[in-house]
Amino acid sequence: MKDRIEIIQGDITRSDADAIANAANTSLLGGGGVDGAIHRAAGPQLLAECRTLHGCETGKAKITRGYNLKAKYVLHTPGPVWSGGGRGEAEKLAGCYRSCLELASEHGCRTVDFPSISTGVYGYPVDRAARVALSAIADYLASHPEIERVRMVCFDAHTKAAYDAALSEL
Numbered sequence: 001m002k003d004r005i006e007i008i009q010g011d012i013t014r015s016d017a018d019a020i021a022n023a024a025n026t027s028l029l030g031g032g033g034v035d036g037a038i039h040r041a042a043g044p045q046l047l048a049e050c051r052t053l054h055g056c057e058t059g060k061a062k063i064t065r066g067y068n069l070k071a072k073y074v075l076h077t078p079g080p081v082w083s084g085g086g087r088g089e090a091e092k093l094a095g096c097y098r099s100c101l102e103l104a105s106e107h108g109c110r111t112v113d114f115p116s117i118s119t120g121v122y123g124y125p126v127d128r129a130a131r132v133a134l135s136a137i138a139d140y141l142a143s144h145p146e147i148e149r150v151r152m153v154c155f156d157a158h159t160k161a162a163y164d165a166a167l168s169e170l
């Protein structure tokens with residue numbers, strides 16, 4: 001599966017994947033960070049559709065159209081807030097990636113791009129988050145050949161280095 005996972009540095013709002021994930025909050029009503037950037041790039045119709053979804057649990061995902069984005073769909077997933085690692089954070093973070101990929105498969109997507117969920121404002125240590133993310137993605141890909149490529153779109157070099165290291169250890 002490793003050959004179907006790519007790590008790049010960039011801005012996920014410019015992604016041309018079939019679907020992009022959004023590190024949302026449980027209200028799905030927009031926030032800062034990558035969430036704010038995705039809403040700005042997609043336009044106000046994205047928030048209008050999100051309002052019809054009535055939120056989302058941490059570790060699950062909900063899908064909308066992509067509106068002004070190149071991506072056809074946005075997979076909104078609230079990541080866990082880091083609180084030391086003893087509150088099920090890893091299971092919830094793995095759930096984010098798995099739930100997004102399940103929705104992507106159901107909607108016929110072949111390529112999916114993710115930001116580094118929970119490692120911004122939510123404070124998840126990036127080295128740990130990278131290992132959880134990539135093993136969840138690799139597990140999913142092992143039994144889902146319909147997904148041709150999953151890309152981690154890292155906003156900065158430090159984040160990219162953490163995902164590169166985790167991929168080489170996979």
Ligand code: ADP
Binds near residue numbers: 010032033037
């Ligand atoms: P969370 O609340 O889940 O921690 P954040 O949006 O605060 O979410 O941060 C998640 C990651 O997304 C961070 O690594 C941040 O640098 C990154 N990020 C912010 N803007 C973008 C963007 N336009 N494209 C890709 N990643 C981004």
